[in-house]
Amino acid sequence: MGWILKFVDSSIGKKFVMAVTGLSLILFLIIHLAGNLTLYISEEAFNSYVSTIDIIKPLIRVAEVILALFFIFHIYNGFRLWYENRKAKSSKYKVNVSSKNSTIYSRTMIISGSIVFIFLILHLSTMWYAFNFGEHGENHSYYKIVLDWFSNPVYSMFYVFAMVLLGFHLNHGFQSAFQTFGWTHKKYTPFIEKLGTLYAIVMAVAFASIPIYFLFFFGGK
Amino acid sequence: MSSENLDLTLMIWRQESSQSVGSFEEFKVSVSPDASILEMLDELNNRLEKEGKNPVAFESDCREGICGTCGLVINGHPHGKIPNIATCQLHMRNFEDGETLYIEPFRAKAFPVLKDLIVERDGMDKILQAGGYISISTGGVPDANEMLISKETSSLAMDAAECIGCGACVAACKNASAMLFVGAKVSQYALLPQGQPERYRRVQSMVAVMDEMGFGSCTNTYACEAECPKGISITNIARMNRDFIVAKFKSQDEDS
Numbered sequence: 001m002g003w004i005l006k007f008v009d010s011s012i013g014k015k016f017v018m019a020v021t022g023l024s025l026i027l028f029l030i031i032h033l034a035g036n037l038t039l040y041i042s043e044e045a046f047n048s049y050v051s052t053i054d055i056i057k058p059l060i061r062v063a064e065v066i067l068a069l070f071f072i073f074h075i076y077n078g079f080r081l082w083y084e085n086r087k088a089k090s091s092k093y094k095v096n097v098s099s100k101n102s103t104i105y106s107r108t109m110i111i112s113g114s115i116v117f118i119f120l121i122l123h124l125s126t127m128w129y130a131f132n133f134g135e136h137g138e139n140h141s142y143y144k145i146v147l148d149w150f151s152n153p154v155y156s157m158f159y160v161f162a163m164v165l166l167g168f169h170l171n172h173g174f175q176s177a178f179q180t181f182g183w184t185h186k187k188y189t190p191f192i193e194k195l196g197t198l199y200a201i202v203m204a205v206a207f208a209s210i211p212i213y214f215l216f217f218f219g220g221k
Numbered sequence: 222m223s224s225e226n227l228d229l230t231l232m233i234w235r236q237e238s239s240q241s242v243g244s245f246e247e248f249k250v251s252v253s254p255d256a257s258i259l260e261m262l263d264e265l266n267n268r269l270e271k272e273g274k275n276p277v278a279f280e281s282d283c284r285e286g287i288c289g290t291c292g293l294v295i296n297g298h299p300h301g302k303i304p305n306i307a308t309c310q311l312h313m314r315n316f317e318d319g320e321t322l323y324i325e326p327f328r329a330k331a332f333p334v335l336k337d338l339i340v341e342r343d344g345m346d347k348i349l350q351a352g353g354y355i356s357i358s359t360g361g362v363p364d365a366n367e368m369l370i371s372k373e374t375s376s377l378a379m380d381a382a383e384c385i386g387c388g389a390c391v392a393a394c395k396n397a398s399a400m401l402f403v404g405a406k407v408s409q410y411a412l413l414p415q416g417q418p419e420r421y422r423r424v425q426s427m428v429a430v431m432d433e434m435g436f437g438s439c440t441n442t443y444a445c446e447a448e449c450p451k452g453i454s455i456t457n458i459a460r461m462n463r464d465f466i467v468a469k470f471k472s473q474d475e476d477s
Contacts, residue, residue, distance in 0.1 A: 002476050007469045011400075011438040012428060012462055081438050085396035088437030090330045094232070094245070094323045095297030101393060101447035109440065176441040182463025184456045 012180075014077050019177035021074035026174065026199070028067060033206055040213070043143040050131065050142040075117055082110040105172040112169040119162035126155070150214030159211040167204025171197050226251045227313055230321040231265070233277055239333040239341070245323070254314035258301070259284060259291060261313060278337035284309040286450065289385030292392065293338055294325040299389035300450045307387065307450040327388055329397035331435045342388050344434035345402060349386070351430040352423035353406050355415050368414045381408035383451040390445035390453070396437030401445040403431050404457035411464055421468035425477065428465055 007013040038049045053060055098107055105112075130145045150156050174196030178184065183192075228251050236243030252261045259281050266276035282290035286307040293308045295301040301311040316322065324338065332340040382405070390401035407424050410416030416423070439458060446455045469477075 003469065003472070003474070006477060010428060010465075011398075011432050011436075012465045013469070014438055015462070016466060081440065085398070085437040085440065088330050088397040088435055089328065089395060091328050093294055093297045093325055093328060097297035097302075098395065098442075098444065100298075101444040102395075102442035106440065106442040107395065172441070179441050179455070179459050180462055182459040182461075182466065184459040 014081055015180045017073055017077050018081070019180040021070045021077075022173050023177045024070050025067075025074060026170065026177075028070075029170075029203055033203065036207070036210055039143070039146060039210060043141060046143045046146070047141055071120070075113070078110065078113050103172065105168045106176070109169060109172060112165040115162055115165045116169060119158070119166075122158070146210075147214055147218070150211045151218075153215060156211035156215040160208045163204050163208035166207070167200045170200035170203055174199055225318075226253055227316060227318045227320075229261075229313075229316065229319070232321060232323045233337070234325045234334075235277070235337055236326075236334050237336065239335060243334060243337075252313050254312070256313050257284070257309055258293070258295065258311045258313065259309050278335075278339050280339050281309055286310045287385060289387035292327055292340075292387045292389060294323075294327060294392060296323050299327060299392040299448045300387075304447075305450060305452050307385070310450075327392035329388075329391045329394075329436070331397060331399070332388060332391060340388075344436065345386055345388060345391075345399065347434060348399065348403055348427050348430045349406065352419070352427040355410055356419060357415065370414060374412055378409050378412035380454065381405045381412065381457050384409075384449075384453050385451060387450060389448050389450055391436060393444045393448035394437065394439075395442060395444065396440055398439045398445070399431050399434075399436040400439040400458045400461065401449060401453055401455065403427050404455075404459075404461040405453045407461045407464060408457040411460060421464065421471070424461060424464040425468050425472075428461070 008017050035049055035053075038045045126149055127145070130149075131142060134145065150159075175189075175193045178189070178192050228249070231248040231250055232245040233248060234243055235246045248265060250261060250265055252264065256264070259279070262277055262279055269276045279293065280290050282288045284291070286309060289307070291308040292299060293301075295308070295311070300306060300308045301315070303311060303315055326332075326334050326338045326340045327342075329340075331344040332342055334340050384402060384405035386402060386406075388399075388402070391397050391399050394401075407427060410423060411420050441455075443455050446453065
């Protein structure tokens with residue numbers, strides 16, 4: 001076991017943990033989004049989707065624990081790398097040329113990541129809590145919970161803002177994970193970069209469209 | 222030959238020692254557009270010495286872009302804004318009359334300033350000592366083409382070996398990471414048959430020393446590749462990552 005601890009403590013090991021957890025979370029987002037999109041079909045479709053998940057609740061709980069571990073390792077390592085890297089660069093140059101030699105997405109991972117982290121806490125304490133532990137009376141509707149939260153303009157606007165930054169984060173994170181694994185290739189890397197950007201745009205737009213839909217179009221009602 | 226001299230304002234970093242606090246000092250110079258930036262500093266130092274002042278300390282050796290000794294950050298760019306050249310190859314014709322130049326040392330915690338523009342780069346030497354070599358039997362010269370290797374692979378190894386170990390990658394990186402340098406050094410051996418026996422031991426040793434020396438971790442911003450005077454590709458970092466991860470998972474050693 002000693003070697004694993006030493007490996008994840010090395011510079012490349014920390015990057016490896018970021019890449020493995022990051023790519024796993026990227027896959028999770030696709031599943032999450034697929035469920036969210038049932039909101040666009042109808043109130044019944046969304047409610048029956050959530051109720052179906054309820055049937056396999058024990059399995060979902062196991063998945064949630066694994067997911068939580070991925071988040072914890074990703075966030076802990078991210079902050080640790082940021083802190084250590086700041087220490088390694090003790091002073092800055094008078095003239096800052098970072099915009100000429102790197103992308104804004106790659107330089108702001110700690111900012112975009114932190115905002116998404118704040119969003120995550122808010123998201124768990126509102127939607128996730130209400131879905132899992134909220135008081136559900138007769139004829140309750142999960143759809144109504146979503147509608148209620150997104151009717152709050154501050155909540156919805158922060159949601160949209162966080163999703164834009166999530167897009168920034170994913171745009172760099174996707175291709176960055178492949179570089180960390182050492183999976184670079186003249187033929188495939190340009191494709192992976194484009195796929196990462198496309199994925200980031202689709203995720204940001206699709207997730208952000210939901211609060212906009214509810215806030216301005218009241219879920220089409 | 223261009224004729225008109227350029228009038229420039231130089232803001233040069235002055236620092237007595239690694240312990241002292243540095244600051245910028247302003248100098249006005251009139252310099253030929255045909256001079257290199259190091260020749261301009263030579264002229265400035267001649268003038269300062271005549272005036273009985275302390276000359277600006279900076280490093281240089283070959284002055285033809287192959288030794289990796291010179292390394293100044295000019296207006297935020299290690300080795301200046303022109304791509305694929307070292308500081309010594311940067312000529313003043315690339316600047317405008319009346320321009321202000323900020324000349325600073327490479328900045329990284331692993332590169333403490335010794336004096337003015339000179340930094341201590343022995344962290345990179347220690348990384349090389351950990352694995353930047355191959356162990357071979359000495360003896361007669363082997364026959365040519367005894368070891369077959371494709372043109373593509375040997376070219377990749379030579380591209381990696383172009384690294385002059387100047388430290389511009391560390392200087393350009395927001396994390397002061399040395400991974401482009403180490404990636405190039407690992408790759409130049411990992412790609413060739415002669416490097417195979419020690420391939421996985423080498424990458425582990427070099428990365429371990431890199432971590433000890435206080436260099437940061439790569440976050441894939443690729444500023445290093447953009448600023449490298451030799452155009453070293455970040456695919457070398459990927460190769461190092463791959464070899465390091467493979468080495469850790471395949472190693473029979475339970476402790477590393």
